[in-house]
Amino acid sequence: MTIIVFLISQSILLPLIAGLVRLRRIGKGYQPFFALLVIGFFTEILSFVLIKGYHASNAIPINIYILAEWTLIAIQFHIWGFLKQRKQLFYVFLIATSLVWVVDNLFFGMITGFSPWFRLFYSFLIVLLSVNKINYMITYDNRNLFRNPSFLICIGFIIYFLYMILYRWAIEVSAADKSGIGYKIIFFIAYVNALTNSIFAIAFLLIPARVKFTLK
Amino acid sequence: MENKILNITILLSVIIAVIIIYFFVSIIRYHRRYMKLQRERIFAEITIRENERKRIAADLHDSLGPLLSAVKLNISSVEIPHPDDRLVLEKTGKYLDEIIGSMRRISYDLLPATLERQGLVEAIREFVGQVNLKQTINIQLYVVKDIRVPKEKEIHIFRMIQEIVHNTIKHARAKNLQIGLSEEAGHLLFLSKDDGKGFDTEKELGRSSGLGLKSLQSRCEILSGILSLESKPGTGTNYFIKIPVS
Numbered sequence: 024m025t026i027i028v029f030l031i032s033q034s035i036l037l038p039l040i041a042g043l044v045r046l047r048r049i050g051k052g053y054q055p056f057f058a059l060l061v062i063g064f065f066t067e068i069l070s071f072v073l074i075k076g077y078h079a080s081n082a083i084p085i086n087i088y089i090l091a092e093w094t095l096i097a098i099q100f101h102i103w104g105f106l107k108q109r110k111q112l113f114y115v116f117l118i119a120t121s122l123v124w125v126v127d128n129l130f131f132g133m134i135t136g137f138s139p140w141f142r143l144f145y146s147f148l149i150v151l152l153s154v155n156k157i158n159y160m161i162t163y164d165n166r167n168l169f170r171n172p173s174f175l176i177c178i179g180f181i182i183y184f185l186y187m188i189l190y191r192w193a194i195e196v197s198a199a200d201k202s203g204i205g206y207k208i209i210f211f212i213a214y215v216n217a218l219t220n221s222i223f224a225i226a227f228l229l230i231p232a233r234v235k236f237t238l239k
Numbered sequence: 240m241e242n243k244i245l246n247i248t249i250l251l252s253v254i255i256a257v258i259i260i261y262f263f264v265s266i267i268r269y270h271r272r273y274m275k276l277q278r279e280r281i282f283a284e285i286t287i288r289e290n291e292r293k294r295i296a297a298d299l300h301d302s303l304g305p306l307l308s309a310v311k312l313n314i315s316s317v318e319i320p321h322p323d324d325r326l327v328l329e330k331t332g333k334y335l336d337e338i339i340g341s342m343r344r345i346s347y348d349l350l351p352a353t354l355e356r357q358g359l360v361e362a363i364r365e366f367v368g369q370v371n372l373k374q375t376i377n378i379q380l381y382v383v384k385d386i387r388v389p390k391e392k393e394i395h396i397f398r399m400i401q402e403i404v405h406n407t408i409k410h411a412r413a414k415n416l417q418i419g420l421s422e423e424a425g426h427l428l429f430l431s432k433d434d435g436k437g438f439d440t441e442k443e444l445g446r447s448s449g450l451g452l453k454s455l456q457s458r459c460e461i462l463s464g465i466l467s468l469e470s471k472p473g474t475g476t477n478y479f480i481k482i483p484v485s
Contacts, residue, residue, distance in 0.1 A: 154262045162269035192251040
């Protein structure tokens with residue numbers, strides 16, 4: 024059981040290794056997503072060091088990480104077409120949504136804790152952006168969607184962030200009943216995380232090679 | 240504590256409901272955009288084809304036609320004493336007449352000059368008159384009101400009527416065809432009724448080879464119109480078309 028838990032906790036290595044293998048193929052189209060995985064990996068290490076080495080809370084790095092996560096995912100969707108023709112509106116959108124983090128973490132001083140509000144808010148937005156992208160691909164893309172990296176990444180986002188919304192609910196519920204459904208949902212997040220990381224790894228492996236055009 | 244759990248459960252339900260609603264709204268929105276794009280594509284393709292036909296028809300009618308007439312005139316003006324040579328020249332003149340006739344027919348099929356010069360109703364009248372002369376079918380045309388159609392829509396409506404008449408001649412084995420045209424509340428109304436053998440509409444529309452009916456549907460779709468087809472084996476065929484023209 025311990026080995027399984029340990030392996031599951033290291034599942035972020037799957038997309039990271041796949042991304043490194045396909046590093047030359049990753050063009051501008053997937054750079055923010057790859058950067059997100061790298062930052063996620065280093066945040067995991069930092070959290071481990073803080074908790075095990077210094078017996079300190081990892082709240083601050085995690086809170087900063089979620090802002091970076093939201094920013095990078097929003098930029099990723101922007102690259103994929105979200106508000107692509109309206110750059111200024113996108114920046115306004117990004118700043119406005121990041122202000123929720125500022126208010127939650129700095130204004131209300133929640134940076135040393137684990138406030139659910141920004142987490143709920145950006146998870147909700149990511150699910151909507153993913154749904155929008157998937158629907159766009161269903162309508163306009165004639166190729167096999169299950170071999171399309173963006174489609175798989177969006178599926179991964181929907182699974183993970185929808186579960187994150189449920190997870191936030193479970194945390195509140197489990198405070199009242201430690202052995203109930205809420206506790207099981209919290210425990211199950213590691214498996215959901217492993218599943219989405221596996222989907223992301225497959226998505227990286229499916230990124231097509233860049234076509235080089237030459238006049239020679 | 241229970242209230243807090245209830246509140247957060249309600250919040251969770253609302254979030255999931257919004258996501259599901261957004262899913263449907265988003266897919267419907269994209270589907271509509273896609274359909275609009277498809278219509279624009281078909282419209283562009285048909286317009287390109289019609290413009291190409293127009294150019295070829297104009298070239299045949301305005302360049303080749305006068306040239307051939309000039310050749311005919313020159314040949315007729317030549318004095319030939321020998322009767323055998325005169326016969327050859329007369330034959331050549333007849334061939335030239337046939338060529339000019341065929342060329343005019345091809346030019347008309349590509350694009351009737353009347354449509355460009357006198358509008359849709361006159362072009363339909365001319366077309367019906369020609370069919371009545373050449374075919375055994377009797378076509379009666381009723382134009383109830385003065386009809387004004389935007390220039391860019393005229394060719395599509397004319398082609399649809401041409402297609403319906405051709406279908407009736409080719410497949411229906413009808414003796415009579417009645418065509419009615421009217422305009423009501425900014426819509427062109429077209430109604431046709433034949434006494435032919437009729438057909439199973441669902442079967443014909445489902446067939447991939449039925450290009451004529453598909454072309455009718457495509458043209459009707461790009462004009463944002465309604466096409467209704469009523470037919471049963473042995474009962475003749477009725478077409479009803481309603482196209483916005485204001």
